[in-house]
Amino acid sequence: MxxxxxxxxxxxxxxxxxxxxxxxxxxxxxxxxxVTVVTEAAPHEPPPEDPRPxxxxxxxxxxxxFIFRLTALALILALLAVAAAYxxxxxxxxxxxxxxMLTGPPSLTLDSLASGRFMDEIEDYAADQFPLRDFxxxxxxxxxxxxxxxxxxxxxxxxxxxxxxxxxxxxxxNFTETTDAVRAFSERYPExxxxxxxxxxxxxxxxxxxxxDAVTESQDAYIERLFATLPEGIRxxxxxxxxxxxDDPASLYYRTDHHWTTKGALFAYTTAKAVMGIDSxxxxxxxxxxxSFRGSLTGKSGFTVDPPDELxxxxxxxxxxxxxxxxxxxxxxxxxASVYDLDSLVSDDPYTVFFGSNHPLIEIDTxxxxxxxxxxxxxxxxxxxxxxxxxxxxxIVLLDPRYYYDDIDVLMKAESFTDVLFLYNVNTLAADTSLxxxxxxxx
Amino acid sequence: xxxxxVTFLFVFLPVTLxxxxxxxxxxxxxxxxxxxxxxxxxxxxxYVILMLYSILLNYGMGRLMDSLRxxxxxxxxxxxxxxxxxxxFFKYYGFVLENINALTGLQLPVRKISLPIGIxxxxxxxxxxxxxxxxxxxxxxxxxxxxxxxxxxFPQLIAGPIVRYExxxxxxxxxSFSMERFGFGAMRFIFGLAKKVLLANLIxxxxxxxxxAGADVSVLTxxxxxxxxTFQIYFDFSGYSDMAIGLGQMLGFSFMENFRDPYAAKSVxxxxxxxxxxxxxxxxxxxxxxxxxxxxxxxxxxxxxxxVWALTGLWHGASWNFVIWGLYYGLLLLFDKYVWQKLRVPxxxxxxxxxxxxxxxxxxxxxxxxxxxxxxxxxxxxxxxxGLYDGDGLYYxxxxxxxxxxxVIFCLPFVRRVRMFFMKNGYLQAFLYLFTLALLFVSVxxxxxxxxxPFLYFRF
Numbered sequence: 001m002x003x004x005x006x007x008x009x010x011x012x013x014x015x016x017x018x019x020x021x022x023x024x025x026x027x028x029x030x031x032x033x034x035v036t037v038v039t040e041a042a043p044h045e046p047p048p049e050d051p052r053p054x055x056x057x058x059x060x061x062x063x064x065x066f067i068f069r070l071t072a073l074a075l076i077l078a079l080l081a082v083a084a085a086y087x088x089x090x091x092x093x094x095x096x097x098x099x100x101m102l103t104g105p106p107s108l109t110l111d112s113l114a115s116g117r118f119m120d121e122i123e124d125y126a127a128d129q130f131p132l133r134d135f136x137x138x139x140x141x142x143x144x145x146x147x148x149x150x151x152x153x154x155x156x157x158x159x160x161x162x163x164x165x166x167x168x169x170x171x172x173x174n175f176t177e178t179t180d181a182v183r184a185f186s187e188r189y190p191e192x193x194x195x196x197x198x199x200x201x202x203x204x205x206x207x208x209x210x211x212x213d214a215v216t217e218s219q220d221a222y223i224e225r226l227f228a229t230l231p232e233g234i235r236x237x238x239x240x241x242x243x244x245x246x247d248d249p250a251s252l253y254y255r256t257d258h259h260w261t262t263k264g265a266l267f268a269y270t271t272a273k274a275v276m277g278i279d280s281x282x283x284x285x286x287x288x289x290x291x292s293f294r295g296s297l298t299g300k301s302g303f304t305v306d307p308p309d310e311l312x313x314x315x316x317x318x319x320x321x322x323x324x325x326x327x328x329x330x331x332x333x334x335x336x337a338s339v340y341d342l343d344s345l346v347s348d349d350p351y352t353v354f355f356g357s358n359h360p361l362i363e364i365d366t367x368x369x370x371x372x373x374x375x376x377x378x379x380x381x382x383x384x385x386x387x388x389x390x391x392x393x394x395x396i397v398l399l400d401p402r403y404y405y406d407d408i409d410v411l412m413k414a415e416s417f418t419d420v421l422f423l424y425n426v427n428t429l430a431a432d433t434s435l436x437x438x439x440x441x442x443x
Numbered sequence: 444x445x446x447x448x449v450t451f452l453f454v455f456l457p458v459t460l461x462x463x464x465x466x467x468x469x470x471x472x473x474x475x476x477x478x479x480x481x482x483x484x485x486x487x488x489x490y491v492i493l494m495l496y497s498i499l500l501n502y503g504m505g506r507l508m509d510s511l512r513x514x515x516x517x518x519x520x521x522x523x524x525x526x527x528x529x530x531x532f533f534k535y536y537g538f539v540l541e542n543i544n545a546l547t548g549l550q551l552p553v554r555k556i557s558l559p560i561g562i563x564x565x566x567x568x569x570x571x572x573x574x575x576x577x578x579x580x581x582x583x584x585x586x587x588x589x590x591x592x593x594x595x596x597f598p599q600l601i602a603g604p605i606v607r608y609e610x611x612x613x614x615x616x617x618x619s620f621s622m623e624r625f626g627f628g629a630m631r632f633i634f635g636l637a638k639k640v641l642l643a644n645l646i647x648x649x650x651x652x653x654x655x656a657g658a659d660v661s662v663l664t665x666x667x668x669x670x671x672x673t674f675q676i677y678f679d680f681s682g683y684s685d686m687a688i689g690l691g692q693m694l695g696f697s698f699m700e701n702f703r704d705p706y707a708a709k710s711v712x713x714x715x716x717x718x719x720x721x722x723x724x725x726x727x728x729x730x731x732x733x734x735x736x737x738x739x740x741x742x743x744x745x746x747x748x749x750x751v752w753a754l755t756g757l758w759h760g761a762s763w764n765f766v767i768w769g770l771y772y773g774l775l776l777l778f779d780k781y782v783w784q785k786l787r788v789p790x791x792x793x794x795x796x797x798x799x800x801x802x803x804x805x806x807x808x809x810x811x812x813x814x815x816x817x818x819x820x821x822x823x824x825x826x827x828x829x830g831l832y833d834g835d836g837l838y839y840x841x842x843x844x845x846x847x848x849x850x851v852i853f854c855l856p857f858v859r860r861v862r863m864f865f866m867k868n869g870y871l872q873a874f875l876y877l878f879t880l881a882l883l884f885v886s887v888x889x890x891x892x893x894x895x896x897p898f899l900y901f902r903f
Contacts, residue, residue, distance in 0.1 A: 059627040059692075067872045068626030074880055075629040079457040086453070119444075119485050126450045130891045139888035147845050149645070213838035302892050 085131035092129065094348065102128040134304070141304045150211045155301035158209035162255030163297040163305060164202035167217045170430035178429070179229040181436035182422070186233040189412060194420040195276055196230055197237040198223050199260060199268060199381050201427050202253035205243050209250065219426045226429075234422070237275045239268045254309045257295020258427065259351055262286065262312045262384050269388040276419065278392050284314040289342075293350045311350050313340065319391050325366035331359050331403075339364070339387045354383035360403035364396040375417040377401060377435070382423040393419075401438035408438055444485040445601070446632075446686045447639045449890050455482065459597075463694065464620075472592045472615065475694065482597040483561070490559035493529070494595065500525060501569040502590045505576050509583035519577040523570060530566045533559055538761035561601040563758055565594050567725055572608040574729055581612050589615045598690035602683045604701040604721035607728075611696065618695035628692025630879055635685025637882040640889045642850055643678035646671045649843050650809070658818045661829035663836035665822035667843070669802050672809045674850040677706065680719070699724075704856040709790060710783070711775045711797055722758070726751050741781075749773045759808070764816065768807045775800055 059068055092102050106112070106121030113119075130136065141157075144150070150157040154166045186194050203210065204219035220240070227236040243252055243264070252264030260268070266284060273280065293309040316323075328335050344352040355362055358380060373395040376382055379402070386396060397415065399408070424432070444451050459478040466474055484491045504522040508515050531539075533556055540553045572593070576583055584590040593615060599606055653660060653668025660668070684701035691698045701721050708714035715723050727736075734747040749770065756769020783793070803820070810816040822828070829835075852858065865871040 057624075057627075057697075059621065059623040063869075064627075064866060065623055067866070067876055068623040068630065070626065070876055071630045071633075071879060072622050072626030075626075075633070075883070076460075078883065079453060079460070082453040083457045114488050116486070116488050119488075122454075123448060123450045126454055127448075127891060130449055130453075133891060136888040136891040139885065140892050143885055143888065147645075149842060149846065151842065211838070212841060213834050215835045215838050 082131060086126075086129065089129075089131055092133075137302065138304050138306075140302065144303070148211075151214070152301040152303060155297050155303065156203065156210050156214055156216075157301075157303050158202075158206060158250075158255075159211075160209050160250055160255070161305060162202070162206075162209070162250065162253070163301060163303060164206060164210065164253070165258050165297060165300075165427060166215070167201070167203050167219050167222075167427055167430070169217050170222060174433060174436075175225075175430070178432070178436045179226065181439040182234070183229065183231045185408075185439040186231050188409070189420070190233055192233075192412075192417060192420055194234040194422070195237050195272070196227070196234050196422040197239065197268060197272055197385075197424075198226055198429065199264075199423070199425040200240055200243065201258065201260075201425050204426075205240070205249055206253065222426055222430060235275055237268075237272045239271045242267050242271045254293065254295050256293065256298045256305045256309050257351060258297055258425075259295070259384070260381060260425075261309075262314055265381070265384040266314060266388060269385055272385075272421075276421070278389070280392055282316045282319055282391050284388065285317050286312040286314040289313045289353060290345045290350045295351065296349075311345070311353065313353070314388070316391060320369075323367055323391060325364055325390055327355070328363040328365070329356070329359050330361050330363065339390070351380070351383070354387065355398070358383075358400055358403060359398075360400055360405070362398040364390065364398075366390055366394055366396075368392060368394050370394055372418045373397075373415065375399060375412070375415065375420045376423055377420065377438075378423040379425060379428040379432070381425045381428075385423060399438075401434040402432070404434075404438055444482050446683065446690075447636060447886075447890060450485075452636075452887070452890065455485075460693070468620075471695075472586075472588050475597075476588055476592045476595060479592070479595040479597040479600060483595060483600060487560050490562075493533070493559055493562075494565065495591075497526070497529065497565065497569055498587075498591045498594050501573055501594070502584070502587055505573060505583040505590070506585070508573075508576055515577055519573060522573045526566050526570055526573075530562060532556075533562055535757075535761045564603050564605055565600065567605050567722075568608070569594060570729065571605070571725065575607070575609050580609050584608075584612070584615070596691075596696070598687040598694070598696070599698060602680070602687070603719070604684055604687060604698050605725050606698050606721070607725070610699060614696050620695045624695065625693050628689040628694075630689070631692060632686050632689030633879050633883045633886070635682045635687075635689055636886045638678045638682030638685060638853070640682075640886040641882075642846075642853060643675050643682055644889070645846055646843070646850055647675040647679070649839060650675055652839070654809070656835075658822065659828050660822055661831060661833040661836045662823065662825060662827045663832035664829070664839060665819060665827055667836065667839050669806050669819065669823060670847070671843075673706075673802050673805045674847075674854070676805060676808070677702075677854065678850070681705075704854070704859075706798065706801070706854045707856045708794075708797055708801075710779055710793055711772065711800055712779050714797060714801060715772070715776070722755070726755055730754060745777055748777055752776070763813060764807060764810055767813070767816075768804060771804060771807060 058064055091104055093104070094101055103121065103124040105125055106118055108118055111117075112121070144152070145157065151166075154168070156164050156166060158164055182196075200219045200223065203216050207214075210216070223238070223240070227238065230236055243249055246252060246267060251261065252267060253260055263286070272278075288310045290311040291308065293311045294305070295309065297303075298305055324337070325339075326335055326337055327339055339355055340353055341356040342353065344350060344356065349357075364386075368391050370393065372393050374389070374393045374397070376386060376396065376398045378398060378400060380400075382398060386398060389396065395415075397411075397417070399411070424435075429435070444455060446452070455478075459474075462474045462478065463471055480491060483494060501522065504518055508518045508522075511518065536556055537553050540551050543549060544551055544553070572584075572590075575581065584593070593606075593608060593611060596606075650668055650671035653664055653671065656664065681702040688698050688700070699721055701719060703717040703720065705714055705718040708717055731747055731751045734750065735743055736747065737744050739747070752769040752773030753766055754769070755772070756765040756767065759765040759768070806819045806823070807816050810819060862875065865875040
């Protein structure tokens, strides 16, 4: 290839000279304006050397020599530094700040190469293993804050530095179907008192901290609409007043996660006790179990939150000394003597310290001196709530409709619960399509 | 692969530059060709074959035409038709069949063919080669590697500028390299990267939000969405062109400018001298002038304009939206020439109206369907579902106001003058240098954590 590439007009003896010679000629011609316009070249003549007039290119001006050299140097160094860091730094398996596994090196096969999967994986790998990833994320969050842009992927950056997930317009049909199913379920068991605790989330309880005019549906309106549909057999548990009158409402929600804090759950339990007629003098005291909790919202939004959240566990101070309980996870054929899964504290999701993770069914049997038994139909907000209620029920069954595929009526008849509690947060319930399926499940 | 990705910037680019500069000068075209094939295969492993076919076809036909004394025209016609057939098949096959089905009621099965990236760009480059070769502007390229290099060159492979062979022929064999030139290109590249990653992507999020809301918006929100797209498409595309031109300089090539402050246009006619210049030049050279240009009767001129602009619209995508968008501009250009220019309206008013026409143009361009166009335009012009303004609109305005101000500033021609002013002074140069590094820094921080990086010109 090479001869022809470098010597465009080998027939011409003058231009058949060495490569460098040509470059000199070109260099001169680039600086000398030419005005000849040749539109048609005669056959078998070499092409005209750049026929248009040309100014001195910027890179040839002596006054720019430094800035261009320095820019060249900076880019080369940046490229080399990152490329070297890729090679030297070991791969990380997990990002604590984003709460997710990072991509490892992909395997190269002919198949993955032809389909382009290998390339996609390399892209993920290169982005995930970028040196000082956390530092770059922080830089980006700072830039967003400076630009006063406080929303990313449906997550708002609150003015206290925490995060809150937007409440999106619920689907009307799903709302009707869900509330109809709840009502029908209650009417099938008229003897069983039922309760509905619908927890607001940070986006409405901390609305003072949202960006001004932030776009979010009203959770208040949703809660009131839902409570209005409940039949007589289901008593609403409205925690909003208690939350709003708290000394520090922000402490009732994690700054990095979509859940309420254990303190928020305790506030809700205090309200629920009154409605459910639980007359108990058990008090609780809390202790910090983890101070490095980075919840789901940091990963979702890409905003970094510093410092990470604390996760508190409350224990009863004055439970009867003989009080004991067992927790049974039928799906895992596993029994424990604690609602806490302490290993989870160091996992990627410390919130799973409550009952490990989400299970279709959890059965708790206690030595509490009562006949009351409780079925909780719930989302994950209940996981930090239920530990407060252990001493008040002889048996508690937690049912998560998102994972439950059995017949709820069989369960109701077999267990004959004295109480049924629905416990959801607004965001989950509004998007949930599993509750109506489980409640109307007729097999 | 796109330029605004970690893989390109920190894996592909260092490897390419390293190889390119350590091999002897005579091997650099080969390195560039091989790396360009890797670059293309990255996104389209299978379609590399199609591109290689296109290269061999045009190279071979060029050599054949060069060796013939007669019947050159037959070779030209054959090659042009074959090129257009490839483009037509891969880009418009589904569109044509759908329309035939709709018109005739037939049920021809429509197979979805994924569009080979950049096919519109490299086909047009190949056509410029073969047509100008026929016109005798240059001799055929004998070196296959140089020719393949021209078609595949990765800086402009995916989104232009559409480099005409005429402009680059000499550079394919001889080009100068220097550290200053590399730095000049690097600076241009960094500015382009920042335009794409910071200005285009961020405002693009606003467009997406408004777009998703559909008809459920206020007048204010509808306008914010339209403006957001107006800025997004400019910074996305011109940023990409800047990166292409910058990369070209880093490798020793000078490509033509593709944008010259389009939103500062004095009229719609002026806008098209400033927007996607390489495409406008291409259509002028190879369609408009051969049809007779404006040196014909008024009726023929009208026909020429409408043909060129329907084709320009269609080039942007196989959908009626784009055809209508093209014809919209064709009519505006005719109106400008035959009516508006004779009215002697004050320049200021023409500028403002031009901007309004551009925004409406982008609404047509950005909609998913013709009904989408109608929905957006009725919302913008007073018939919005949510009234004149609402809480959402105010929130978007408040949230995006600082960014919108920045976007406006960086559309203005005076930014370049400010940059030249800084370049002229030794101390101010230092600020400009630091600013460039800061842009690189912030852009990288966005690339590393990007969860939003669409690329508008991938469809073409």
